[in-house]
Amino acid sequence: MLPRPSQPTARLIPAIDTADPARAAALAGALAPHCGALKLGLELFTAEGPVAMRAMADRAPVFLDLKLHDIPNTVAGAVRSLLPLRPAMLTLHAAGGAAMIAAARAAAEAAGTARPIILAVTVLTSMDAAALAATGVADAPVDQVLRLARLALAAGADGLVCSPQEVACIRDAFGASPFLVVPGVRPAGSAMGDQARTATPAEAVAAGADWIVVGRPITGAADPVAAARAIAASLPA
Numbered sequence: 669m670l671p672r673p674s675q676p677t678a679r680l681i682p683a684i685d686t687a688d689p690a691r692a693a694a695l696a697g698a699l700a701p702h703c704g705a706l707k708l709g710l711e712l713f714t715a716e717g718p719v720a721m722r723a724m725a726d727r728a729p730v731f732l733d734l735k736l737h738d739i740p741n742t743v744a745g746a747v748r749s750l751l752p753l754r755p756a757m758l759t760l761h762a763a764g765g766a767a768m769i770a771a772a773r774a775a776a777e778a779a780g781t782a783r784p785i786i787l788a789v790t791v792l793t794s795m796d797a798a799a800l801a802a803t804g805v806a807d808a809p810v811d812q813v814l815r816l817a818r819l820a821l822a823a824g825a826d827g828l829v830c831s832p833q834e835v836a837c838i839r840d841a842f843g844a845s846p847f848l849v850v851p852g853v854r855p856a857g858s859a860m861g862d863q864a865r866t867a868t869p870a871e872a873v874a875a876g877a878d879w880i881v882v883g884r885p886i887t888g889a890a891d892p893v894a895a896a897r898a899i900a901a902s903l904p905a
Contacts, residue, residue, distance in 0.1 A: 669785050669826070670705070670729050670756040672847065672878055676903035678704035679873060681731050681849070682896055683883030684724070687715035693723060695887055700727040702896045705756055707881055709733040721753045729756035731849065731881070735789050737761035740771035747775035755784045757849065759829055762788035762816035766823035773824035785847055788820030789829040793852030793863050809865060810834050814841055821846055827878070832867030835875035844876075851881040855899060873903050 673679045680703040684692050692712050700706060706728045712720050713734060724730050732755035736743045743760060750758065760772050769788060776783040790813040791800065797808055805812050813834040818841075820828060827847025830838060835848055850872045852863045872880050882899055889895035 669781070669783060673704050676873075676905060677702060677900040679877070679879050679903055680869075680896060680900050681705045681707050681879050681881045682886045682892070683707040683709060683733075683851070683881055685709050685711050685883050685887065687711050689716050689720060692716070692720060695892060696724050696727050698893050699886070699896055702893060702900065703728065704879060705729040705731045707731040707733055707883075710735070718753055721755070725754050730754070731757040731759075731879075732784070733759045733881075735759050735761050736772065737764045738768070740765075740768045743768050744771040744775040747772050748778065751776070751779045751783075754782070757787055757847075758784040759787045759789050762790055762820040762825070762828075766819055769820055769823035769825050773826075785826045786824070787827050787829050787847065787849055788816065788825040790816045790820075790834070791831070793831040793865050796865065810837055814838070817842065817846075831865035832872040832875065832877065832880075833865045835872060835877050839876040847879075848877050849879045849881060850877040851883075853880045853882050855882075855885050855902070868902070869899050870902050870904060 682699045684695050686692050706724050708730050773786050791809050813830050817828050829849050831852040832850050852866045853869050853872050854866045856868055869880050886892050886895045
């Protein structure tokens with residue numbers, strides 16, 4: 669498995685969120701030397717699939733953020749299908765339940781020591797209390813995050829995806845063991861976009877994040893490499 673990062677640059681995961689394979693390749697090539705992994709999400713994977721994944725994995729470890737969510741048998745089959753692509757990290761929704769998470773972990777074990785880190789997504793960073801309530805969850809986001817975190821870790825997830833605002837609470841509840849990958853990170857002065865629960869990169873790492881995921885503030889910058897370097901330089905050692 670990918671080791672827990674110990675240096676600021678290794679904590680940064682730029683999100684290569686584009687359906688344009690040429691732009692994705694250019695961003696991946698430019699940013700790979702300045703980060704610990706590259707995120708490949710639904711937009712690019714839907715457009716280019718395994719071709720994009722293989723090309724990116726040749727440059728850096730890949731955080732494959734597909735947020736799998738289906739019945740246990742289907743998710744286990746999807747994980748087995750993805751293993752030849754060598755993802756370093758793979759996401760599924762904690763809301764899929766304990767049996768689904770356990771099935772994903774069991775399927776991943778087929779890759780042995782090279783298996784991906786299985787990460788359970790708790791509550792999307794775009795959701796605030798009102799959006800969560802509209803889905804039928806009356807609790808505050810932090811309470812739902814902790815509930816899903818407990819379920820996912822008990823079922824075999826290696827770590828969690830959460831917003832920066834829940835990192836400290838998760839560390840208090842579960843200690844240093846779970847890997848924490850944290851999107852919803854925005855440098856000071858950056859536009860929030862569709863993110864609802866955010867913090868700065870330095871705040872997220874100080875709270876206990878292992879990796880931070882940053883998309884538009886890097887890929888939308890006039891100089892993405894300079895933006896990535898500036899974010900890495902802002903992180904505590």
